[in-house]
Amino acid sequence: MSGEMPKIKVLEESENGEFAKLEIEPLARGFGNSLGNSLRRVLLSVLPGVAPYSVKINGVMHEFSTVPGVKEDVTDLILNIKGIIAKFEGVDKKTVLLKVNGPTNVTAGMIEQDAEFEIINKDLHIATLDEGHSLDMELTFNSGVGYVSAEQNRSFARDFGLGTIAVDSIYTPVKKVNIYVSNTRVGRFIDFDKLTIEIWTNEVLSAKEAVSLAALKLIKHYELFSSLSDLSPEISEVLQIDIPKEDIEDKSIDDMGLSVRTHNSLRRAGIQTLREIIAMPIGGISKIRNLGKKSFDELMFKLQEYGYDLPTDSSLTPFLSIKN
Known part of the structure; x- marks a missing residue:
């Protein structure tokens, strides 16, 4: 038997990092939904953030009032204020002032800011004065x-x-999370999970940071259960999926995650599976047309990922050997 560790890929990411699309595979059957649902719940409800808590408007006694010279009534003002996105640095509470004279379009960026407090969506409309x-x-x-x-x-x-x-305080920095679970192939088997996650944040932290933080929070809670016994297996042993050697060897080069250049070089040489690669002498692999040193190194690293060790002296031991 040999094992394959799940891998995570960033399929898409916005320029400012507020959106990311991630893919994790292969996962044992059922783990796609288990991981996806738990991450989604933590992302949407447990991550910390900053939000307005209260407001005091000069000359206004309650939220059903109006402010002279302001187009919006106080209820609308509060609705706009709820949408302010901000972040702290070194504090957990802050009172700030907004003082403006008309005529003007009042925006969130006009609120006073300092080294401890920053408004993210500075263009957010607050009022018309x-x-x-x-x-x-x-x-x-x-x-x-x-x-x-x-x-x-x-x-x-x-x-x-x-x-x-x-x-109303909306603290969560994550605006939306989508999860998709589909089948993925490992060797001849297709009953493994592939988890795809799409995350949108409010830019207080990036989508990848949000996923990392959510995972850390889950790990902290799962550690409570792992402490019930003295078992302490290596994380790689826990995550590794055992696959018969012959099934790994049937893996298509299309599914090996190779660069386009390396993949095309193998295709042109008539190589279609991992089995065909490991059957070749090291010298034969290195002589594949258009397979330069960088592509060769990539291929060797990929073979090691699949459990194949390079010989210590390729001139004496020209073939790859599978780990026991």
Whole structure:
């Protein structure tokens, strides 16, 4: 028997990192849904973030008021404020000011910022202010996880004085997660899982950072169960999928994850499977047309991944040998 470790690939990634499409394969049957669903749940509900917590508007006593010279009523203002995306540096709570004079289109970027506090979506519309009027408000941001309603914020807080309005807090930095599980082939077998994950974030952290953080949180919780016994297998032993040697050798070069150049060189030489590669002497492989040193090294590394060791002296032992 030989083993194949699951591998993760980044299929797509946006320029700013807020979107990524990842693929993990091969996984044992059932693990695609198990891993995908647990990661999705953590990504959407447990990762920490920063959100508005309360707002105090000069001259306004409650959320059903209007502000002179402002097109939006207070309810609309609060709805816009809920959409502010921000991040902290070294603090977990911050009160900031927004003071502007009209006429102007008031945006989130006009809120005061410093080394501890940054607005990400600076162009977010907050209000439309008429000429001769001003808008003066105090906003408190907090760090947290998931979603906390205005009612919960109001009940938890002790500093909600007269005129302070509680705001719904949307802390999660992940906007959307899609998971897809499909079959993938390993040798002759097609009953393995391939997990594809699509992640969108609000740019406070990248999609790949979000997945890494979610995985770390899951690992911390799973460690509680692993501590029930003294068993401590190597992680590679846990993840490795055992496959009969003959089935690995039937693997097509199309499924080996080779670069286009290396793949094309093998195809032109009439080589279609891993079995045909390992049947060749090292010298024969190195003489394949258009298979340069870089492609040769790539192929040797790939063979080692599949459990085949290079001989210590290729001139005396010209063939690859399978690990026992």
